[in-house]
Amino acid sequence: MKNLIALVLCFLLFIGCSKDSGTDDVLPDVVLPVENNLHCWSSISGSSHSVAIQSDGSLWAWGVNNDGELGDGTYEQRNSPVQIQVGTTWKKVSVGRDHTLAIKSDGTLWAWGSNNDRQLNTDLVVRNLNTPLQIGTANDWEFVSTGSFKCFAIKKDGSLWAWGSNVGGSLGVGVDDPIVTNVTQVGTSKWKYISGGERHTLGIQTDGSLWAWGGNNRGELGNGGTELYTNLPVKIGNASNWISVSASFDFSLALKSDGTIWGWGKNDGGQLGIGNKEDVNKPIQIGKDANWKSLAAGFVSAVGVKNDGTLWVWGGGINSIPTRKGTDVNWDFATSGWYYVAAIKKDSGLWTWGYNFLGQLGDGTIIDKDSPTYISCKSS
Template sequence: MGSSIVSPDIVDFTDVRTSTHTQASKGGIGIITEAKAQCFKEAFASKGYFTITKKLDNTLWSFGQNSSGQLGDGSTVNKNNQVKIGNSTDWAKIAVGESHVCAIKTDGSLWAWGNNNAQQLGDSNYIYSAIPVRIGNDYNWKSISVGLNFTIAIKTDGSLWAWGDNNYGQLGNGAYYIKKKYPTQIGTSTNWSNVSAGARHCLAIKTDGSLWAWGYNLSGQLGNGTNTTQLFPIQIGTSNSWKSISAGDSHSVAIGLDSSLWVWGDNSNGQLGTQYGFSALNFPYQLTSAVSWAVVSAGLYHTVAIKADGTLWAWGKNTYGQVGDGTTLNKQTPTQIGSESNWLSVSAGSYHTCAIKQTNTLWSWGWNILGQLGDSTNINRNIPNPVNCIGMCFPTTSTYTQVSCDSFYWSKKNKWYYSSNVTDTIKLINSKGCDSIITLNLTIYITTHNITKKTAYGNFRWKKTNYNTSGTYTYSYINNAGCACVDTLKLVVNPYNGCSKQLSAGVAHSLLIKNEGTLWSWGYNSDGQLGLSTFNSEFTPKQVDTLKNWAIVSAGGRHNLAIKNNGTLWSWGRAYEGQLGNGSFTNKISPTQIDNSTTWSYVSSGNNHSSAIKKDGSLWIWGSNLDGQLGIGDNLDRNLP
């Protein structure tokens, strides 16, 4: 998985539903990204060290730790590759805990497997099960959530049920320590809509949108403004606008109907994302002013979320790379993971995370010592890593994008192409015996040798370079297809008709460069913008200094920018908004060099901001940014380029 260098004619499309291949250049070397994971519907990272997935055919698969049979494959052997759980194809709802799993089938029946040391399976004994076992005889189970050693579920009539460990009142039945060996109803309400079990506490939403919590509360994870454990469900606040919830080890997260994101509870590892140190909160706190959150999942000590635009974000403990940002440093604020905008669902486990994209591809990252990432290794990953789909064969569709010079030969069809913007397809048979349809998107660039003839006065700028003498000049470059191209300029430079080489007017002052390269100024001088080492206004042109090496000048509101013949950049005048670019906000009454670079080629001064271009074509900006005029995504002033 990932990107690899291959020949486009030997791509293996086994188990691939969609694949993309991009090649640019002559010489047959390309980059291919194969998505061999496009068969996953849901994935659940446990608060232990294993993962359960559901594929598009509604079969269940598992990998990771298996000491209590939680993988459901009939053994207690850890697996770092995917194993199928039975042969059923009618699984509907899945919930994973630290070491046990509960699931509901499409017929509404309830099943469980894994650790049973606290009777969390609900089958009235303490014996673990390495395969799914039926719990009771009811067919009206609607949704389910699994905690550390207990289970919470909702029936189709809206009633709430719990069983397993109860040392912290997490079963919500008004008692401590008394376990329940089979599903037991909590209260008499029949309007429960959604429930989420944390390590030792629970969150739930009723059909009226109200939020409820109970169980352990040492870190304020219930959100009722106290740190007192609650034995019965209690309403949190008065709002009736809660949409979804997720309970972590000792922290809680939720999304409102307006797509706002709320956090509370333990913050010892930055899992609340509040950026205000590591203080716990015992009440729901809106994390950001943004109301664009779609999915959120609370892990052991980290949190992962998806915005409405499909981007992925994470924060909190990152010791094993479970945040997924390419580091192992904890994150105290939401951090975007990659740049993709097609994430569909995400599940935060103990020290690992798994997510599914809109393309039904499965990705996992974080700790992998027991194979919980499912990539057939035990190597930790600190960025999302694709997981291959096995056990299913789909017809493949792939796109092969080719950019070439002048012509292209596609060996799969034994065909030459000479025109650009071509789309062609070929149908093959992949190694699973399924159709493999490959689409070629071809762009052909023609090698160019352009000749330009120009007549100029004094100076002519071409290809980011200034020319002040007549002659023939060439510019060599590689175009988008990797083709070697040469452009030619035939230039005739005539002398200026007057004495001035360049003139620039500010708000109330003017600047002039004469042919011999001297710099002159006149007009208003409140901030030293004339560069004459005074604040006196001048009514006639005054020479700024005795040098004759000034090339380009631009007058702003009350400041100026200039470039000398040697490519150095200079500024003077007003600096209150950082527009001089010298790292300070102090006015300068004479030209001051900005940095040591000698590759500046063009400048432009605004009212209170500045911009410049280097010979490599890069754009640099600084100064006032009150109205976003710097174009860098915020409104903060900058005093350096």
Template sequence: MPTTLLTALLFITTLVSASANGLTDAPTHSTQVAVGSYHVLTIKNGALYGWGDNTQGQLGLGAVSMEYAPVRIGTDNKWKMVAAANFHSLAIKENGTLWAWGWGNSHEMGLGQATSKTLVPLQVGKDTNWMSVSTAPDNSVALKKDGSLWVWGNNVNAALGVGKTANSSVYTPTRVGKDNDWVKATASQHMILAIKKDGSLWIWGRRGGSSIFGVPAAPDVVTSPQMLGADKDWNHIYVHNRHGFASVVAVKNNGTCWGWGSNKSGKLGPGHKEDIATPAALPLPTPVASMAIDNNHSIVVKGDGSLWHAGSFLKNIAVKSNEINQSVSFIPLRIDGKWAAVYKGMNFTLLLDQQGQFWTFGTNDKGQLGNGYKNSSYTPTKVAFP
């Protein structure tokens, strides 16, 4: 039986969620979006589009290039879900099949030992009951419709939770344990985090080089799913990891927000810049509709559609408080509009407004802004969607 681990590091770049009644009911939006380091994927009306970096085939276009505006990927209009990391992408179709493309030297695409790169989407195995998928720079995790959990990718020190393997990688999807009550799972570098139907939060993998998450004597490697604390009211979690230093914001069913980990520049908004060793209540602008955490700052979309930020923000993005661009508490951003969601890539931000339009700002050296130009922009510009 899995045991309880009271303190652990979380290495995640996306969202984990479960509703109060145990169903997978994360904050969702009508447009499916996945943001990698320098590329973006989105599904509209079942069709798959992408833009940005394609030097390793992560856009799945059959060739390598930079795409400065959205382009359609293939002709299929049955895509359901997408996930993206540094140089690869994963997706699920409406028929429950799983697909992968791009490059992954830790076999995080799950295509087998012989295939670490493909410029077009290839099916992962033959199963037709995949429900959700998440991927990170070196591993991936997916759930099937029966509630089982599967992993593949980097398995150094048995970090994937499937025991030691002859090689340092797990080449194809491999089941973790026998439980069938998983409802959401997220991959992160060297770490997996998942939520069960009862709202409990579970982790496993390598804890990395940081000891800011509590007890330094906690195991360096957790080789099977371990429950984090005793609470069973977790709703969703936002996490950012950079070189083993993770920042976590966890939201409970009652809307309270808890944060811990790296608090560089005050990006978690606690009112100070010191790292937070154990979960502490955060005065976030609630209700939180969406959140993205970066190296030095965080952005929150409130339920009323307004934008807020904490930490040291990008140059030339002003905020509605004495024209400063650094704060250890969340303050409004001077970006007009009604917003639905926010996403972070490497040095760029993507906003989804309540009309379903994309807006981006930040660096644009690989076309990641998707506005049809090559220049960076420090004010939001509309994505040139076809």
């Protein structure tokens, strides 16, 4: 445990935290590389490996690859982006602990990496796969999210489907089986957003209502209850203006349409951003600002972007309130992987920083970085 805490503290130091927690705590300015097409990356999802989509629809991956989770046909760690399959047909991607789930532009669903918990939805004889495998034959998939060892996908008709690890009932399909082997529908409601965590899951229905299911050891469901788990979706409050959620390791973050952000669950590292380290079992607003654009939960930390393009981080036992990082005002999106951050700027592409012992930064090295490092555009 002491080693884990040390790792977390080091990680947060790498994303620019210091002994001060005010907005004057900034990262060093970065020099913009000279490149003809700076804004080539459109999305990224990270864990101990990263997978990203370029604006041309090509798919790229890097980082750890023990179970084939990169999908490049090998089990070799990659320290810089390598293209996955030939072509520019990818639309959405989400990575789990050791697997990857993605949607192509034709609406088909694909998975690769570990199959220990049936994440690939294929015969148990197949323990892992290092190239993309199509899941079923449907071509109407719209959105994907992976928990640590599970998969969720939403179809264009709003139906939600789940499979893989079901620890604590975190698939929400009403059973306590540890593994659900088939792609199974979650209720009959219409969904627009889903986020799978370690042992719990958050979802938003098309009416803007918030729902949660799975483990509840630290109040991460947000329903104010003390039950250890629920294997069916439970409505959280009565608000109908939720637009995105992020589930992580026993804590939850969410964004409303009015620009406010909210947190609940485990808070021993200040990861809820509410100014203390006490767990809460109902959504509580993070600060008073109402100009947030996006946010993402990491291991015991979080990162968010405001409408003005500024980047903010909190958690990890150092900052218990959102703390601005850097002076730039052109950040568009940020996500947090295992002890590192990946963020996209509006006019200058992808940047990563933090731990890099698994090549998860994608900069061609395994050297940790304490300031943003530019990840070049790739030719597909």
